[in-house]
Amino acid sequence: MIVLLRAEDLYVDISNVEILRGVSIKANQREVIGLIGRNGAGKTTTFKTLMGFHRPSRGRIYLDDRDITTIPTHLRARMGLSYVPEDARVFPWLTAKENIDLAIYLAKNQDKADEIWERILEVFPEIENFMDRFGYHLSGGEKKMVAIARALATTPKYLLLDEAFEGLAPVVVKRFRDAVRVISQDLGIGVVVAESNVNIATMIAERVYVIERGEIIFEGSSSEVVRNENVMKILRGA
Ligand SMILES: Nc1ncnc2c1ncn2[C@@H]1O[C@H](COP(=O)(O)OP(=O)(O)O)[C@@H](O)[C@H]1O
Ligand SMILES: [Mg+2]
Known part of the structure; x- marks a missing residue:
């Protein structure tokens, strides 16, 4: 069995506005993926679509090679998808x-x-x-x-962490990087972290996607993204 969380060409409209436009991402178990984008780029919408809170108008979502595009949220959770929202309140x-x-x-x-x-x-x-x-x-x-x-x-088999490390001191972020590594390597859970902060994302993730205005504009390693001037300019809002 191929163990993979995969979104293919997702289009999502909210109130007749196209918010996601052809988003494709995939994550293996034991992998830490970053989804980097400015505020409003579509990170949370991507996560909510993976979880089934939004129904895509086009595109498919697969979990371990099973098409879950139309499966309700509670069943996705039972199948191993777990989502920690931005405002996760204790x-x-x-x-x-x-x-x-x-x-x-x-x-x-x-x-x-x-x-x-x-x-x-x-x-x-x-x-x-x-x-x-x-x-x-x-x-x-x-x-x-x-x-x-x-x-x-x-x-879970896959953990979606939405801006979980925002506002934490760098030394604390390092502690979470190590924890995320234990989650992925030792527990075998695929982790996807959404971050608007490139430094945090590249510290935590091995491979990253950059989303801008609902489109994936970059895919590559954490070291590649910081060397890509065009992408970095967009992320800085320049
Ligand atoms: N429920 C909603 N109603 C209207 N617009 C929304 C809604 N949710 C998100 N959006 C819009 O979709 C875009 C992407 O939002 P979001 O996915 O939350 O971005 P991010 O998480 O990257 O900051 C933004 O322009 C936001 O205003
Ligand atoms: Mg968000």
Whole structure:
């Protein structure tokens, strides 16, 4: 079986405006992909379309070679697609542990809870230290860890992280780069990170796509994109 998340030539209209125009991306399991684009370029719309919140007017989406283009969101989630939205909120009056246990419960994964917790602590051993702290009292980086841990609670094959690292200090971003590597390499989960910040994206991802006005304008390695003056100019808004 070919294990792959693949979007082919996606067109998406929202209120009669063409927001995505021929977006094609693919991600292997064990790969970290970046989707880079300025604000409004179409990153979130791409993720929402992969998840089934938007129905493309053209194009197909495949998960492990199965066409999921018309499959409802909850079934895509069950098939292994997990999405962490930009504004992923940790419940403030639940502890870190309760936030994660709730996600395990909602994913109907109670029977695998021990195994899931083991994986989560393999990725983020830090969580052990603030397990019993209320969400309200967690730092920005700690909240991100809980948000990603909740996504892991759904035992995904692919993880879509929408601007998850925005506003974090560079040293914290490095910590997340290492965590994302454990998620992809050790847990075998394909990770796609959407970022408007090129530095963050190229720090975390091996291969990147650049999206501009709903079109993919570049595909290549992280080191290639930063050397491409034309693309960098567009990303800077020049
Ligand atoms: N629900 C919506 N209604 C109208 N326009 C939308 C809606 N969602 C997104 N858009 C528009 O689609 C474009 C892409 O948005 P989005 O995918 O959120 O970009 P990004 O995540 O890259 O910042 C923007 O111009 C945005 O205004
Ligand atoms: Mg967005």
